[in-house]
Amino acid sequence: MLDPVDWDEFRIEAxxxxDDMIDYVEHIRERPVWQPIPGEVRDLFREALPARPSALASAHETFMRAVLPYATGNVHPGFMGWVHGGGTPVGMLADMLAAGLNANLGGRDQMPIEVEKQVLQWVRQIFGFPDAASGLFVTGTSMANFISLIVARTGRLGAGVRKSGMHERRLTAYASSSAHGSIAQALDLSGMGIDALRVVPVNERFEMDVAALAEAVKKDRQAGHMPFFVAGTAGSVDTGAVDDLxxxxxxxxxxxxxxHVDGAYGALGMLAPDIAPRLSGIGRADSIAFDFHKxxxxPYDAGFVLVRDGELHRSAFASDAAYLRRESRALAAGSPWPCDFGPDLSRSFRALKTWFTIKVFGTEMIGQAISGTCELARHLRKRIEKTDRLELLAPVSLNIVCFRYKCEDPDRVNAEIVARLQESGIAAPSTTVLDGRLAIRAAIVNHRSNRSDIDAFVDAAIDLGNALTRGEYGN
Amino acid sequence: MLDPVDWDEFRIEAxxxxDDMIDYVEHIRERPVWQPIPGEVRDLFREALPARPSALASAHETFMRAVLPYATGNVHPGFMGWVHGGGTPVGMLADMLAAGLNANLGGRDQMPIEVEKQVLQWVRQIFGFPDAASGLFVTGTSMANFISLIVARTGRLGAGVRKSGMHERRLTAYASSSAHGSIAQALDLSGMGIDALRVVPVNERFEMDVAALAEAVKKDRQAGHMPFFVAGTAGSVDTGAVDDLxxxxxxxxxxxxxxHVDGAYGALGMLAPDIAPRLSGIGRADSIAFDFHKxxxxPYDAGFVLVRDGELHRSAFASDAAYLRRESRALAAGSPWPCDFGPDLSRSFRALKTWFTIKVFGTEMIGQAISGTCELARHLRKRIEKTDRLELLAPVSLNIVCFRYKCEDPDRVNAEIVARLQESGIAAPSTTVLDGRLAIRAAIVNHRSNRSDIDAFVDAAIDLGNALTRGEYGN
Incomplete structure (x- = not known):
């Protein structure tokens, strides 16, 4: 009863x-990366709950007018903020197929789960993991880190911890000061508490100081703690640093x-022959968390968790609810199911857009796109090194460049440069703080970005810095 | 570089x-609900990692031939297993827009987040929650239940628990024996442990025995425990029972x-004037978890968590990472962000397919679809009551009917009936176990289902039961 009354009319609108979405991607360079949202546009989405129907064409029109022009901008090659993938039209189509099929990948004997298993097999191959390794699509690395920690705690304490609770207060975990906040969050959510995380200092390249790790573990053991978990980072969020895995x-x-390896964006560097050696050791991990959407x-979201010991992984999540009864035949066959390896029973078909992406492009082309972003980062670094008014604030390890415009009151001026860059529509870097200094941070992730995008960005940054310090903007 | 070389050619294939997906939904009745997967189809997805590209048309052809015909079947009106929504073509198109826009709803000042806020405002209105209430799209109710428990524990112990860990062993939680397994899982994952969950008995309608709840809480207090959390169920997974909220x-x-209310599928009964009174009390909850995809x-997945005290909710998740620095202007404005209310930083644009669904159909039509499934359940109940060889195994509260074919060795025969029904392609119920008895369980969720689907299902079940007990199949 919620199907179209007139399928032909529906089809035309569809x-x-x-076409509108293909146009959007094809002509993305003609748009600003990002633009401020007018108040009246924002107000369009403050309606009361609609009781009555509206035309599909009208909803579509509202989307085209009021949502699409005011997105974050990560489809655009000038977007360099945070760590956002650019997506592809192929991924969009695959996600349309998935939404039409409306598969729930929690369980049941269905081909969509075979597609997820195919991607799992490919992931095992990428990282050199054995067939006994398990894996699962999740929203993102934050969830993948959490699941990894849950499996690790189950490995250390036994599955009995699921009933008795995390009352072993002696467990301690380790990650560097450059590790992503979701590692600390995983300790929080699991009930271990953030205080159980030892923050290991980094060296001048923002990589974990492994001697300091050893020192911290030793000290904890002497104090009666039980060190059990260490997270290495493959591509840190601030600077792209890769720990010595x-x-x-x-x-x-x-x-x-x-x-554990948090390889949120960096792990897929394995697909690029010039980057893979930097990740040496990742294949020795007990678990890896990463995102296909970077x-x-x-397209968002498509996180993944890979666990070497599949049986342990299952023991950390499987339940025996009557309504999840398995059979050897028909729809309830095919056990174990994905829901036996993670918290979700309702799971969209993330595997399909990932399968299409890998199948249609192949790993070589994806690897070239990855290498390309690192090459652009080196180009940006060179531009910065050649410009007196700019200074690098961190080594360029992969595809992230942190720098600033040199001046008095640099934190204020550089924050202003970033805000004005974003408002200009030319480029959209973000900021971070390194050793107390605010950095302009460009994370080049989009496969569409090229040298002219980098040059336009750095030229605009210099111009803005010059103008701001000359007081042109009244600063 | 991963964009089409020839956009025109790409557009034709797109x-x-x-068209193929619209055809699939338009002609869904011409297909079997589900069919067994041939071995050679399964084997198509056991390839090595492809280094080289493939044509999009070839990937599409593989999908059409080897994935689409072997899905779970929940788009089909004969699907009645577990609790699966049927999806709509409108939702499919909206998800295509979302995938093309490739928005990450973790944060940033972007209209997609305004769309999510619009849906949040509608959700507040549905349940009569105040403007200070917070909410968030998540994968599904399992995650929404977990988030609710995390907020509740933060409310009881203070935000300091995030650092110190869940070492307060006296906390106890309560849910009925009909509650979903994800409540116990939430206690497991949060470190409280499943033993901290008191399983409250149900009455003959499978609703929580509130006197027994009171007794359990009293006993726990006397024993020095700290009761802090009770989960009511609005539409239990086995029978559709609604607790006296x-x-x-x-x-x-x-x-x-x-x-807390686990209203995974039942909560949206608020949109149906004849069902809403059954949910009386849901608007008094501190938190509600439910799914839009039921x-x-x-389309999958679109779970939601609603929390009355938005400030408490934020205090349970917000962090101050440098790379998530907020500004008052440009892209980094618009704080708080969705990532301040849940574990995910990478979040797909679930709000868009939900906004399109509510906007295009309006709540009255969605409510009518919901009422319609309950009416079909009553029709099925009547058919069962009029058939000597069938017996109901639970009262029909909403849209779920549990029954069995009466015979010797009923567990074996009824499991066989369900497997053969699924294999027949006529209907796809699932099973559960009630009071130790295996039930044929029909959860009527799909808006496409009608009386003829129910009749075909029950006729086939009776025929199969008769044939199996006459030994026609050699049983």
Whole structure:
């Protein structure tokens, strides 16, 4: 009863919608990266709950007029903020197929789950993991980090912890000061508490100081704690630093710690022959968390968690609810199901857009796109090094460049440069704070970005810095 | 570089894909609900990682041939297993727009977040919650239940628990024996442990026995425990039972407990004037978890969590990471962001398909679809009551009917009936176990289902039961 009364009319409108979205991507360079939202546009979405129906064409028109022009801008090659993938039209179509099929990947014997298993097999291959390794699509790395920690705690304390609770107060975990906040959040949510996380200092390249890790573990053992988990970072969110994963793997093995890798955006660097060696050691992890929606260019969201010990993974999540009864035949066959490996019973078909992306482009082309972003980062670094008024604030490890305009009151001026850049529509970097200094942070993730985008960005940043320090804007 | 080289060619293929999906939904009745997967189809998805590209048309063809025909079947009106929504073509188009826009709803000042806020405002209105209430799209109710528990524990113990961990072992939570397993899972994941959940018995209608709840709380207090959380169920997964939410609300208020409602599929019954009174008391909850992808017919996945005390909600999740620095202007404005209210920083644009669904159909039509499924359940109940060989195993509260074919060895025969029904392609119910008895369980959720689907299902079930007990199948 919620299907179209007139399918032909519906079909015409549907094709309009598709054309509009293809136009959007095809002509993305003609748009500003981002633009401020007018108050009257914002107000369009402050309506009361509609009791009566509206035409699909009218909803579409509202979307085209009031939503699409005021998105974050990460489809645009000038977007360099945070870490956002650019997406592809192929991924969009695959997600349309998924939404039409309306598959729920929680369980049941269905081909969509075979597609997810195919991607899992590819992921095992990427990281050199054994067939016994398990894996699962999740929203993003924050959830993948959390699941990894839950499996690790189950490994250390046994599945009995699921009933008895996390009352072992001696457990301690380790990550560097450059690690993503979702590691601390995982400790929070799991009931271990953020205080159980030891923040290990980083070296001048913002990589974990493994000697300091060893020192911290030793000190904790002496104090009666039970070190059990260390998270290495493959592509830190601030600067793109990659921890020495081999050294951490060696140490974790020696000390009997669970070795987790947060490779949110960096892990897929394995697909680029020039980047993969930087990730050496990642294949020795007990668990890896990463996103296909960053360097993998799959549309949001498509996080993934990979666990070496699939049986342990299952023991941390499986339940025996009557309504999830398994059979050896028909729809309730195919056990184990994805819901046995994670918290979700309702799971959209994230695997399809990922399968299409890998199948249609192949890993070489995705790898080239990844390499390309790192090459652009090196180009940006060179531009900065050649410009007296600019200074780098961190080494350029992969695809992230942190720098600033040199002047008096640099934190205020550089924050202003970033805001004005965003408002200009030319480029959209973000900011971070490194050693107490505000940095203009450009994370080049989009496969559409090219040298002219980088040059336009850095030229505009210099112009803005010059103008602001000359007082042209009344500062 | 991952954009089409030839946009015109790409566009033609894209329109083929769209037509194929519209055809799929338009002609869904011509297909079997579900069919077994041939071995050679399964094997198509056991390839090695592809290094080289493939044509989009070829990936599409593989999808049409090997994935689409072997889905779970929940788009089909004969699907009655577990609790699966049917989706709509409107939702599919909206999800295509979302995937093309590739928005990440973690944060930033962008209209997609205004769309999510619009849906939040509508949700507040549906449940009569104040403007200070917060809410968030998540994958599904399992995650929404977990988030609610995390907020509740933060409310009871203060935000300091995030640092110190869940070492307060006296906390106890309450849910009925009909509650969904994700409540116990939330206690597991949060570190409280499943043992901290008191399973309250149900009455003959499978609703929580509120006197028994009072008794359990009293006993726990006497034993030095700290009762803090009670979950009522609005539409239990086994039978569709709705707890007496007003009675639980009264009790929770008197005892100072957090009152959570798991309304995974039932909560949206608020949109149906004949169902809403059954949910009386839901508007008094401290938190509500539910899914738009069930009775709301939004494509997977689109769960939602609503929390009365938005400030408390934020205090349970917000962090101050440098890379999430907020500004009063430009892209980094618009604080608080959705990532301040939940675990995810990467969040797809679930709000858009939900906004389109509510906007295009309006709440009256969605409510009529919901009422319609309950009417069909009553029709099925009557058919069962009029058939000597069938017996109901639970009262029909909303849209779920549990029954069995009466015979010797009923568990084996009824499991066989369900497997053969699924294999027949006529209908796809699932099973559950009630009071130790295996039930054929029909959850009528799909807006496309009508009386002829119900009749075909029950006729086939009777025929199969007769044939199996006459030994026609060699049983």
């Amino acid at each position: 094709h309009h919608m598709l 081999d050294a951490i793997a060696d140490f974790a093995k020696r000390e009997g710690l669970w070795f 360097w993998g260019q799959v | 329109h083929h894909m769209l 007003d009675a639980i609300a009264d009790f929770a208020k008197r005892e100072g407990l957090w009152f 009775w709301g017919q939004v």
